[in-house]
Amino acid sequence: MSFAPQIKIPATYMRGGTSKGVFFKQDDLPEAAQIAGKIRDQILLRVIGSPDPYAKQIDGMGGATSSTSKTVILAKSTQAEHDVDYLFGQVSIDQPFVDWSGNCGNLTAAVGSFAISNGLVDAARIPENGICTVRIWQVNIQKTIIAHVPITNGQVQETGDFELDGVTFPAAEVQIEFLDPADDGEDGGAMFPTGNLVDTLDVPDIGSFPATFINAGIPTIFLNAEDIGYTGTELQEAINGDAEALKRFETIRAYGAKQMGLIQDISEAATRQHTPKIAFVSKPKAYVSSSGKAITEADSDLLVRALSMGKLHHAMMGTAAVAIGTAAAIPGTLVNLAAGGGEREAVRFGHPSGTLRVGAQAVLENGQWQVKKAIMSRSARVLMEGWVRVPEDCLK
Structure with missing residues (x-):
């Protein structure tokens, strides 16, 4: 041999x-x-x-x-x-x-x-x-x-x-600037692919939920934590140890991907695991991070939990952070409303490992929202x- x-x-x-x-x-x-x-x-x-x-x-x-x-x-x-x-x-x-x-x-x-x-x-x-x-x-x-x-x-x-x-x-x-981070329309449409800041996402046998679909940084589906039975303070084990919850998230993600125009049939989501991301948001609350660090209500503008490749992420994907910063800068999105609404150029959000600040510059031009850049620091x-x-x- x-x-x-x-x-x-x-x-x-x-x-x-x-x-x-x-x-x-x-x-x-x-x-x-x-x-x-x-x-x-x-x-x-x-x-x-x-x-x-x-x-x-x-x-x-x-x-x-x-x-x-x-x-x-x-x-x-x-x-x-x-x-x-x-x-x-x-x-x-x-x-x-x-x-x-x-x-x-x-x-x-x-x-x-x-x-x-x-x-x-x-x-x-x-x-x-x-x-x-x-x-x-x-x-x-x-x-x-x-x-x-x-x-x-x-x-x-x-x-x-x-x-x-x-x-x-x-x-x-290392400071990172994502220039013009919104999608140009080649894959799933404009920054808001449905043309709406908030849509209704209908998922058979699971429910109907308000959702913000955005193409900025990475295509992302944002839901309200309370609408899907969560508080927004969850750590990885609360979701990743629940096979039924993960299956439910993946089904929601698949239907969201179809509504965003990223796939034509629900079955295609299985071979497109990286995008779109699915995340849920809530108003700021106190919680203990995965490292044992106490996060107070005053430490963040909102809480975000995001799934990547079928599992809750231990912190936050950088591209999803761009989507969060962008959506937070645009009045009326679920992310913006969770952060208290109004106009803002930066947001600090709580994630399972702690907090992260991301900035974004959004302007309304000819009736369409445009984001010039998003900024964050990494190492x-x-x-x-x-x-x-x-x-x-x-x-x-």
């Missing part, structure tokens, strides 16, 4: 925000994996350790959560006035597919750092000390993102005293670099 040898692929394992992922330079991948298709997906699945019926990803780099089952492919940008092209792949844990339908806002914080350290940013644009502005073209959603990366003695500064709820240790602050750090190994038969 013959056995396939393993091949080595240069890679870097990085934390960005509250996520971790395996980063590749596009031209370091095997030639057949440098373009979209079966070979690329097979390699990334094997790197992460999917599909895994045990849902542990023991035989790969994944951490068996949506936050740690991620891959990034970077290249010098093909777009004018940009430094790096950023392609994100969300790897399913138990199914054999990679979802390319959206961005990862958390890992965006690591994209700038990787690009600088790996020669994807022109040396003339990197200061000896100060802030390097990295212009990122997000390939999945065709949007521009700006990362402001601190530089010390010509090198990316990773350590610092910036604290981010959901991340154990402090690090250097990033290289955890390991070298090579990943995968069996050669991944190339077949």
